[in-house]
Amino acid sequence: MLIQAIWWGAIFLEALLLIRGLRAKLLSRFPVFYSYVLFVFCEDLLRFWIHRWRPDIYPQTYWITVFLGLMMGSVLVFEIYLIGLSAYPGTARMARNVLLFVFVVIFAKALVNASYGAVWWPAKTTLELERNLRIVQAFAVISLITLFLVYAIPFGRNLKGILFGYGFFIAVSVIQLTLVSYFGNKIQLLWSYAQPVSYLFVLGIWVRALWAYQPTPGTIPAAQLENDYKALIAATNRRFHEARASLGRVVRP
Amino acid sequence: MIGVSLFLAVAVLLFLLLFFVGRGAESTGELISRPDDQIRHGYQDTLYSPELARRIFSPEDRKFISSTGSPQLLRIYGEERRGVALHWVRQTSNEIRTVMREHALTARQSENLEVTGEAKLFFQYIELRSICGLLAIFVRLLSPHVLCDLAAYASKLSYQIGRAQQDLANAAQLATFRSPGAP
Numbered sequence A: 001m002l003i004q005a006i007w008w009g010a011i012f013l014e015a016l017l018l019i020r021g022l023r024a025k026l027l028s029r030f031p032v033f034y035s036y037v038l039f040v041f042c043e044d045l046l047r048f049w050i051h052r053w054r055p056d057i058y059p060q061t062y063w064i065t066v067f068l069g070l071m072m073g074s075v076l077v078f079e080i081y082l083i084g085l086s087a088y089p090g091t092a093r094m095a096r097n098v099l100l101f102v103f104v105v106i107f108a109k110a111l112v113n114a115s116y117g118a119v120w121w122p123a124k125t126t127l128e129l130e131r132n133l134r135i136v137q138a139f140a141v142i143s144l145i146t147l148f149l150v151y152a153i154p155f156g157r158n159l160k161g162i163l164f165g166y167g168f169f170i171a172v173s174v175i176q177l178t179l180v181s182y183f184g185n186k187i188q189l190l191w192s193y194a195q196p197v198s199y200l201f202v203l204g205i206w207v208r209a210l211w212a213y214q215p216t217p218g219t220i221p222a223a224q225l226e227n228d229y230k231a232l233i234a235a236t237n238r239r240f241h242e243a244r245a246s247l248g249r250v251v252r253p
Numbered sequence B: 001m002i003g004v005s006l007f008l009a010v011a012v013l014l015f016l017l018l019f020f021v022g023r024g025a026e027s028t029g030e031l032i033s034r035p036d037d038q039i040r041h042g043y044q045d046t047l048y049s050p051e052l053a054r055r056i057f058s059p060e061d062r063k064f065i066s067s068t069g070s071p072q073l074l075r076i077y078g079e080e081r082r083g084v085a086l087h088w089v090r091q092t093s094n095e096i097r098t099v100m101r102e103h104a105l106t107a108r109q110s111e112n113l114e115v116t117g118e119a120k121l122f123f124q125y126i127e128l129r130s131i132c133g134l135l136a137i138f139v140r141l142l143s144p145h146v147l148c149d150l151a152a153y154a155s156k157l158s159y160q161i162g163r164a165q166q167d168l169a170n171a172a173q174l175a176t177f178r179s180p181g182a183p
Helices: A002-023 A031-053 A055-084 A089-115 A126-150 A157-209 A229-251 B002-033 B036-041 B050-057 B060-068 B071-107 B115-141 B146-177
Strands: none
Touching (some): A002 A031, A031 A055, A055 A126, A089 A126, A126 B002, A157 B002, A229 B115, B071 B115, B115 B146
């Protein structure tokens, strides 16, 4: 009964999110995000219908929709990168390099596993495969957030909400899939409630953040002298050397 | 079990970063609204006073207070100096953070951002902040003069080792000049 209520609650919030997106003209600003929400909305309705009328094909439908959602989620991370860094071409280049590095490392790990005679991706079950793919997403989001924080990229309420909600969803999924694949059915019951509730929380964050359009805060234009990137690097290096010298004086007897 | 811990650590790291995202927007906004000059020149006060740093951490004042022979005065001095030293460390750490923040705020708009240059600066930043953290721990747990004392001790030790090596070398040289049968 509770699960049914959570299910309907999620469908209601997804519908509300789509309606608000349409009203606030946010669909064209975040097309991938709203496509993702529309997909999840249709997926929920489809699963609900199959669960009720064709329970025999529910497991197959569940896993197919989960992996489709996972793929769309990866495109969503790319949209966050594109929109968040559109005004910062240099930082965007940096993000591309960092993301490329993350994927190369993960790909290299998969290659090493394959060379040792293991399977291409070491997952014994569908659950483990989903967890591994969520881990890849988690690394991509971690790299992106780190860059956003280091370069103090202003988000704006809308994008921050999308990033926060999806990041939270990935983190909860990683914990859930890790614990379930380790402990098995012992905690399955707990997670059958915890996961939908956390998803409701994510939808709540999205509804609140995307209720109306809010422009991204502007940035101060850099001074002419510091537009010269080499000069900026040299100036920061010099200031770090001064700090180092100042700290060095502490141990001078 | 190691795999499980690693996966959970990734999730915890993500939660931590999301917490900073949730909290960080206001501070970023504040920083952006601050006048450029205030950001640019705020850091100079502490870093440009070498005499202050040397004086706070050198044991000169402690020697002077010790010479009065008053344990109460020495205790008060210890507490006061620890507070001043911690303030200096915190201030220096904040200034290093401001330098990095200011760099990031300007660099993010550059089209020529270099990955290697930025990575080097970031590691320097982490190193300096770690030194400040360690320094604060030393000052809090031991005393502001402990590093100077340690450095002085190390210097004395190295001098003694140098002397010993020299003596050993001289002795070895003397031994080679003497004939095997000589008393």
